[in-house]
Amino acid sequence: MKLHELTIHEAQSLMSKGEVSSVELTQATIDRILAVDNEVKAYLTLTPELALEQAREADARRERGEGASLLGVPLAVKDVICLEGVTTTCGSRILENFVPPYSATVVERMRHQGAVILGKTNTDEFAMGSSTENSGFFVTHNPWDLTRVPGGSSGGSAAAVAADECLGALGSDTGGSVRQPAAFCGVVGLKPTYGRVSRYGLVAFASSLDQIGPLTKDVTDAAVLLGAIAGHDQRDSTSVNAPLLDYTRSLVPDVRGVRVGVPGEYFIEGMQSEVETAVRRAIDKLANLGAEIVEVSLPHTEYALPVYYLVAPAEASANLARYDGVKYGYSYPDAADVWDAYRKTRQYGFGAEVKRRIMLGTYALSAGYYDAYYLKAQQVRTLIKQDFEVVFEGCDVIAAPTAPTVAFRIGEKSDDPLQMYLSDVFTLSMNLAGVCGLSMPCGFAGELPIGLQLMGPAFGEEMVLRVAYAYEQATDWQTRRPSLDSQHTPGAY
């Protein structure tokens, strides 16, 4: 077994027995990155010296008899999450040289648990996108097929986990940006309940939707990583003072009597037939394991997309107003006056998708249109949230596909924004409702992974993890790994 292929829990087990050190594990992972990242391009910034220093520190802590949930485990962090002293670009030229003076709460908590940080992963610019093609720097390639996207916006993190370039990673999910790339890359991705994980140090995209979540090789690791980062934070007034849980206690492979809701609205025309087949087979598997399958309805699902593409851009237009070249970031040097400086800084600093969403959001909030667009969207958002509340009175989790298709080819959807937005139809609702959701592999279409999505009620991560674990233990999708060595280097895109 190659060290970089280990899961977090396997690594912890070997390290606690003294069979491998964090330095060996970290070095092996760094070697793996150097071997494959020229083709995968998951990382924007690598911090190998820092990582090895942290690994030595972890080994020393372990020597002293200390234990911690992530002690010595090499992990990656999406580049929208601040790491003090290391560039955090958010995938944008406007922050190309930005070095945060503080780390995000989730990073502090990871470090407190002894994690080793390998570097920052690629993302769609300011987390706006579903393919990582909107990164201002380069596209990340799906390790399962290098001509295809890894999904987005946490495509770098998902690809890094799938390619064993880290033992786990953090991503962020505003409309599906952890779950959809998890599905495209055949890994586990969890979006916690809104308020479960602190957003302090997460560069804001849409403040009422953003959540940081783990991307891991299996369900156990997701439980471990979630436990390490979750919890109330005084510095994030939208974080909830709910009891901190040991999510690994949910990992019981027993779903007898668990009610699994299957929503008709998530099996639609236009979705790829292999995806539907694989997800339905997974639901049958849950039934075989003793779960009770219940047909449910989330009637306002079809409105999630228009609601999201009004609410998220509106919030983004406000959050991105700070990028004006004054306190940090790119600043246009030869402006005629202060307004010209703002206009040109933002013109040259932002990419097309970001500009598009700022425009959309500004319009939806502007005088004369606020009621018709933004307010209306918020009202329909109430109905979407209520759909989930009603359904969860009659079932414990909801099972559905994560995405309507498998990973598409690089460049295939980048000409039509609306086509691109449609790849998130199955994930958007959970952000709008604030509930939790997880994606895990449930099959393949040829070489391309298919994701099963399990949704839970607000603060229902334990049930989601339990059902996910039971399914995982009864199958072996997570043992399959992409064969990077046998793929040709792709041509120029």
Added chain:
Amino acid sequence: MKLSLTEVEHIAELAKLGLTDEEKATFQEQLSAILAYADRLNQVDTSAIPPTPTVLPLRNVMREDAAKASLPTRDALANAPGTAEGCFRVKAILEWTD
């Protein structure tokens, strides 16, 4: 419902986004298409439905008004494109006429 070029320019100015003529034309098309798609929300009767600006019941989360350490000036200015006398330096906002 198609946005006019004037409307596109107005929005860009609200957002202080400089746009090329090509971008204005492209956004005119794309934004119009997205907003047309969003019009389907009018199919939903929301006359008695309150808006959900945020999903949690938290409101006005406060802390005690006690001074705490905050970001040192040096760190706050570290990424600034222009600084002067311990402040962020910007172009003049007011014009002086004698």
